Amino acid sequence: MKKRTDKSLLIISDLFGIDHIKQDNHYLQEVSQQYSQLGYQHYIYSAPELAKIKHSHQLTEQELHCQFIHKNALEKAAENLVNDRSSYDLAIGFSIGGTMLWQAALKNSGLCRALICISSTRLRYEKSRPYMPHICSFW
Numbered sequence: 001m002k003k004r005t006d007k008s009l010l011i012i013s014d015l016f017g018i019d020h021i022k023q024d025n026h027y028l029q030e031v032s033q034q035y036s037q038l039g040y041q042h043y044i045y046s047a048p049e050l051a052k053i054k055h056s057h058q059l060t061e062q063e064l065h066c067q068f069i070h071k072n073a074l075e076k077a078a079e080n081l082v083n084d085r086s087s088y089d090l091a092i093g094f095s096i097g098g099t100m101l102w103q104a105a106l107k108n109s110g111l112c113r114a115l116i117c118i119s120s121t122r123l124r125y126e127k128s129r130p131y132m133p134h135i136c137s138f139w
Helices: 026-037 061-070 073-084 096-107 121-125
Strands: 007-012 040-045 088-094 112-118 134-137
Touching: 007 026, 007 096, 026 040, 026 088, 040 088, 061 073, 073 096, 088 096, 096 112, 096 121, 096 134
Parallel strands: 007 040, 007 088, 088 112, 112 134
Antiparallel strands: none
8 A cells, every 4th residue: 555645855965966976875865765655755956956056066075065155055045945935844954955954944934844954064153043843963
């Protein structure tokens, strides 16, 4: 018997995005499969694509980091999430993806009902917390 998928899950990748040659991103598929078994319909987004970073697969880790932090791509990605006006039961972000979700949730508390940020070390600079339940896990 197939489970109903009436719950929604947003997953945002790390700095490297989806299908990046330099990064093993099996974690995205593992998380989505686990939550699918719990009845979640999942939506996976690439952090560089949300930030509109072109040719991200050609950039080094340092160049990508510079784009997100010093070229305001992180803020642009958070705005793109807010402007999308979608709402999810749960949102999970990895590294920079978690920081994007955090910033978007501060601007739109309707983005998700719960938030999980995994290894989002940039959160140490955040002064505010979103209003929904949230978990931050650092490895």
